[in-house]
Amino acid sequence: MNVLPVGDHALLVEVSSGEEAEAWHAELSRRRAEGTLAAREIVPAARTVLLDGLADPVGLASELTAAQVPPAPPRAGHVVEIPVRYDGPDLADVAAHWGVAAQEAARIHAGTEFRVAFCGFAPGFGYLTGLPARYDVPRRDTPRTAVPAGSVALAGPYTGVYPRSSPGGWQLIGSTDAVLWDHRRAPAALLSPGTRVRFVLRRHQGDV
């Protein structure tokens, strides 16, 4: 574990696995909630947790370097269910990459419990982990200029759902009507770091 200074008000806690990052995110969030850590932002990512808006980053860095952090607590809380039609234009490619039929790829994806490792790219976009490493897929060679809102997509170890139409290079395997981001709703984001997620198979419209 490494604690790297970032400018004058921030620190980057760097670890070697997503699980460790999850444990640090849980611990730092717990400390902020109980009032022993004052940070404006706690931003988990793939192998790091960023702390921003710190009054004394140097003092905190030495404190964190000496800290023992327990493994992330067992996943608790309700599971957000996202209904999905597995009708994406890249489903066949993903299935071929996995060495299974398209229907089986959908079954594998819908049979997995995911967790939001971190958010980024756009408000409400979560990077979901849960698929075993053998199901990692590359990004598309040529990104699409417009991926429709609600697209369910894969890249590397992650699954994501596009909150709104945007350019994107992920492999599109399905689509959902779930609203990932609505600033008039509380909370605005359907998914936040730590949220448990299941994709629930929906048949194509018109199917019997």
Place this chain on the structure above:
Amino acid sequence: MTDRALAVVRAGALTTVQDRGRPGHAHLGVPRSGALDAPAAALVNRLVGNPPGAAVLETTLTGCALRPRCAVTVAVGGAPCPVTADGRPVSWGAPVAVPAGALLDIGAADSGVRSYVAVSGGVLVEPVLGSRSTDLLSGLGPPPLADGTVLALGRPGGPYARVDVAPQPAPPAELVLRVRPGPRADWFTPEAVRAFTSQPYRVSSASNRIGLRVDGPALERARPGELPSEGTVLGAVQVPPDGRPVVFLADHPTTGGYPVIGVVRTADLPAAAQAVPGTPVRFPTLHGH
């Protein structure tokens, strides 16, 4: 007259509503946003008697023209520019009474990039996560102003400041952005780190509210491969594969996968908001705390 509103007659190249932004939501992928030249926005609010968090207008190079539907007090600051009311010159950098129906023209910047227009009562667009700022990266907040846009105004608060002209820093002839190295300076060759902190750069015309782009020596990496995405901060100097540094400004993405060679001091960023393309830039290193 109860119609507290402002009609946009000429939106200019890019005019947005800005306040102090929406920090605290980076973990949801929400950029901080907010006025790029925050001290200028705070000053014009103070000049018209608004609280510091009231929403103002941020123009880009070409100004804008507005027609208030009620009598208002207005102050323009940031990039110096000619200001007229119904064609008559009025003060820049000071509170000005504008009668209902008058045409207030904020002209093109004489120097600098972004002028700030505070109107007594503040601009009252619908807040998103507590902020009225337009975020050009994520699309949160109101869209940039268009000709014909009508903006509601709040009730005027305290008395306006009794000053003739408030002192404001001139836009920079040379931009000095003091940098704290890291967190990923070790991804670059020692020569690249030296070049970054000692060689002259120039502000690129590709700069925007997301980042200040600079032209100059390309920075070579010491290692291949990709950095897993990590959280980013205001002022981070990210270096994409083309080696050209980008200084993250208010609408910067919350996570990034390109290494950050250093972080610019927050106090130096308002000047970056006012540096026109072509302005020389230096990135001297800061050491110690």
